[in-house]
Structures are given as C-alpha cells and as structure tokens.
Amino acid sequence: MKQTREAHIVLKVCIFLTAAFLFSQVAAAEKEPAQAQPQTRTHLRAAIFTTAPWGMLANGSEIGTTAVAHEAELDGIMPSMVRAVSETIGEPIELVPVSYARMFSLLKTGEVDFAFFFRSEASEKVAIPLVETLVMKTVLVARPETVSRLNGQLTGLVIASPISIRYSMAFDSRPDIQKVYVNDFTQAVRLLVRGRVGAVAGPVASLVYSFRKEDLNPENFAILYEINTNRTYLQYSKNSPLPQKMDAIVAAAQKHTKSGLFQSFMDHFVGEQQASFKPLTASK
Known part of the structure; x- marks a missing residue:
C-alpha cells in the first residue's frame, strides 16, 4: 500500500511539472514578437x-x-x-x-x-x-520545291515551331495547318531537313541562326509565307x-x-x- 501511495505521489508530481513546463512554453511564445515579414526585393x-x-x-x-x-x-x-x-x-x-x-x-x-x-x-x-x-518578320520557311508545289496554299501543311511561342491570333488559330511543337528552333529545323514537316515557323533571325548552327545555308531554303512583322x-x-x-x-x-x-x-x-x-x- 505504501509503495502504491508513493507511486501516486510521483505520478502527480510528474503531471504537475509537465503542465508547468507546457504553460511556460506557451507564455514564452506569446511574449515573442511576430516574425518580420520578408523584405521587398530591392534589385x-x-x-x-x-x-x-x-x-x-x-x-x-x-x-x-x-x-x-x-x-x-x-x-x-x-x-x-x-x-x-x-x-x-x-x-x-x-x-x-x-x-x-x-x-x-x-x-x-x-x-x-x-x-x-x-x-x-x-x-x-x-x-x-x-x-x-x-x-523583324515572322515567316514560314520550307524547301524551294515545297514552295513551288504549294504555291502559297497552306491547307494541310505540317509545320514545326517551339512550344508556347505564339505569332498572331489569325495564324495560330488556323485549323487547316497542323502544328508540331518542339523545344527550340534547332529541333524544328532538324525536322524540316529530315522531311518530318513541310515548313518551320519563326522570326527570321531565329531561323537563320538555327539553320547556320546546323551547318545549313539559309539560301538553300525559301520563305513560303509571311505570318506578320x-x-x-x-x-x-x-x-x-x-x-x-x-x-x-x-x-x-x-x-x-x-x-x-x-x-x-x-x-x-x-x-x-x-x-x-x-x-x-x-x-x-
């Protein structure tokens, strides 16, 4: 019986100390100032x-x-x-x-x-x-023989263009042109060279750079269509x-x-x- 009473006393003391500790932590937290908001970017x-x-x-x-x-x-x-x-x-x-x-x-x-x-x-x-x-002008570029064959008619044409780039609402929404989206203009040029697409779309500057990067002479290709300036x-x-x-x-x-x-x-x-x-x- 004596051991049981001592155990109860020890348990009560532990509960009291735990409660006191938790209370002190809450009180301390309430006294702490609110964290400062991140400073507005200055650069x-x-x-x-x-x-x-x-x-x-x-x-x-x-x-x-x-x-x-x-x-x-x-x-x-x-x-x-x-x-x-x-x-x-x-x-x-x-x-x-x-x-x-x-x-x-x-x-x-x-x-x-x-x-x-x-x-x-x-x-x-x-x-x-x-x-x-x-x-700069934004254009479709194709092989000269493709330009001659299509004679400006784009219906059914498959073109390559970097994903997420938009040129004009009128052109982008054309349902008669199939668009293949790639990561960059260089990939688009590679698809054209391999015959996977009939033309590539983009600003002249981007396309010239990408053709030259692939060791291709831009003069061996032709503008099929001017999308806009x-x-x-x-x-x-x-x-x-x-x-x-x-x-x-x-x-x-x-x-x-x-x-x-x-x-x-x-x-x-x-x-x-x-x-x-x-x-x-x-x-x-």
Missing part, C-alpha cells in the same frame, strides 16, 4: 528566353533545363540588351532564364520586372509596353515591386535603340545578312 530582375539566339549559354548551346551556376554563363541577344541597360543605369540586373510561357507568369506576379518580347493581347494583361526595340518591346511588369526604376530603364532602352546598339547585338549573333532565305513568291 532589378529581367526575364530572358532560353531559346537561342535570344538566350543561350556562352558556349553557344541551348540553355534548356540546364542549371545556370553563374550569370556569366549566359549569352545571346537578350542578355546583351539587359547588360547594356544595366551599365547605363549603373545598377545590377539579375538575368532570369525562362520559357516564353513562364515569362508571362513571372511578369504577372512581379517576380521579374521587365523583359524584351513581342507585344500581344496576352502581354497587355501583365506588362506595360514602353519602347519598341527591334523589328513583329516588334519586340521593352515591357515592364504591372506588378513590379520597383516601379520607380521604370523611367531609368526606359531612357536606357530608348538610347540604345536609337544608337543602333540593340540592333548590333542581333547582327552579331545572327549575322548582318538576316534575310538570306530566298524571297517570298506567293502567300495565301
């Missing part, structure tokens, strides 16, 4: 495409899903444009490699502040178009946490567009003779 971030020649690794290969260890590894038209802006405004700008679709998401949330890309109905929802920087704009996120930086970036972009520096970047990576495909003869 600029710009989205760049992961498709060459717009964005690529310094060795000329596609970025793809490669983890970029350092920004010095990045090269191409867009990194060059962003770095020129950065130097002019005297502030570092982080380069964020993304796909075309992912860029829209980051601009919408304000995770990146700006990018250089085509203006569209979709872009108007997430970004403010500010400076027209580059002008596209213009790249400096576009600033509507939800950027750094709206006060916008004016300086606009001024820098205007300066480099007017001086021809931005165009020189495209000439450097693509070649000055961009329109080296055989010219368009008909389009329907």
